Amino acid sequence: MNLSRILGAALLLSLAGCASEKAAPTTQFDFGPLGPPASQVAQAPLAAIVVTDATGSPAFENERMVYRLDYADPLQARTYANSRWTANPLLLVTQRLKSRLAQAGVKVLSATDTATTVPILRIEIDDFSHTFASTSASEGRLVLRASLFNGHALADQRTFTRATPAPSADAAGGARAPAASTDGAAADIVAWLAGFDNRKR
Numbered sequence: 001m002n003l004s005r006i007l008g009a010a011l012l013l014s015l016a017g018c019a020s021e022k023a024a025p026t027t028q029f030d031f032g033p034l035g036p037p038a039s040q041v042a043q044a045p046l047a048a049i050v051v052t053d054a055t056g057s058p059a060f061e062n063e064r065m066v067y068r069l070d071y072a073d074p075l076q077a078r079t080y081a082n083s084r085w086t087a088n089p090l091l092l093v094t095q096r097l098k099s100r101l102a103q104a105g106v107k108v109l110s111a112t113d114t115a116t117t118v119p120i121l122r123i124e125i126d127d128f129s130h131t132f133a134s135t136s137a138s139e140g141r142l143v144l145r146a147s148l149f150n151g152h153a154l155a156d157q158r159t160f161t162r163a164t165p166a167p168s169a170d171a172a173g174g175a176r177a178p179a180a181s182t183d184g185a186a187a188d189i190v191a192w193l194a195g196f197d198n199r200k201r
């Protein structure tokens with residue numbers, strides 16, 4: 001076989017390799033089944049509440065799965081190849097929170113369904129990522145700010161932080177740990193709202 005044929009064969013193998021990489025299937029993750037609540041409440045925290053869609057960085061407005069290597073460069077946000085969320089994190093967190101509130105006995109309404117007398121919960125997400133402290137230790141981190149309004153008046157505001165150890169150092173672990181952190185933060189919010197009627201309005 002002459003040199004031109006060898007080079008041609010090598011080029012074909014290279015192109016085939018690129019094609020197979022491009023054709024690699026994408027794995028999609030969500031938060032999984034709702035499951036039992038992380039903690040029980042004696043009664044519904046509120047009779048009804050309006051939950052608006054969570055807001056946050058534009059980085060959370062797509063389905064990419066973000067991870068950070070804190071031990072190397074914590075300022076660089078990386079994304080997993082061939083792994084995606086089924087919806088963007090803002091929507092996933094919003095839906096999970098609504099589901100957990102409904103599970104606790106709260107009637108969850110949209111802004112168009114009710115009068116202004118029903119409290120409004122607004123959520124801002126500051127961090128939602130799979131964060132590596134080392135090559136072998138990582139966690140799913142969620143930091144969100146919850147603001148409770150009566151009409152246009154701010155009744156209370158609190159920041160909730162949850163970090164759950166990831167079961168594996170890959171996209172699957174990067175899905176399970178943030179999902180668990182979201183469930184934990186939802187439980188914290190349910191407990192926070194349970195005292196709302198006793199606070200001065």
